[in-house]
Amino acid sequence: MWREIVEEFTSAEPRDPAEPGAVDRIEEALGQSLPEDLRSFLLETDGLGGAYGTDVVWPAERILNDNLHFRNDTQFQQLYMPFDSLIFFGDNGGGDQFAFVRKPERDDVFVWDHETDGRNFVSAGLGSYLRSALGSGGEDWYR
Template sequence: MWRELAMEFTDVELHDPAIAASLSDIEERLGQPIPLPLRALLTETDGIAAQYGTEFIWTSERILTENLDFRRSEQLKALYMPFDSLMFFGDNGGGDQFAFVRTPERDDVFVWDHETDSRTWISPSLERFLRDALASGGDDWYRQ
């Protein structure tokens, strides 16, 4: 389903599926389950990049690395509210990060604005998010 959805758009880069061990590693090390839609997507393609290399969906390795970095950085802890309730999974290429809220578990997609530390609802589902993001061509479509 996810590969077919992504291929509806031009200039989309897909990858081989993520391996199950990498998904388990994310859940174990972050202490949170991967949202089911994101897990399903990663089992079809380990990330989705669009025009100009914008990684709307990161690889499983980057999901783990970025989330650990956000949660462990003393510099970020001093500047921003805690990130433990979020699971970042992609970005806009300009510093804003896309995330699911994991405490409480929600399937909605939010954007974290790196300039204001705001966490704003942008989509009711990963599918709607991906369609909107890929149709936008990479601009900040979620600000409209």
């Protein structure tokens, strides 16, 4: 299903599927379930590159490592609101990060603005997010 969406865009760079154990480790380490769409996406393609070297969807290992970093970095804890309600999964290449809200669980995609600590709605689901990110002409398509 996800590869069909990805194949609509020549700039998209899918990868081999993630190992199921890698996806399970994310949920175990973060203590939260992944949205079902993100889980199924990773099991079809372990991340997705887009135009200009952006990581539209990170590989499972990066999802795990970056989320642990955001949640545990003491400097981030002093600068920003807590990140434990979010699961980051991609970025725009310029510092802003895309995330699903997990407390309360939502399938909507939000963007975290690294300059203002703002968290704003981007799209109603992963499919809509992929089409918007891959079909855009630049890194700030969501503004």
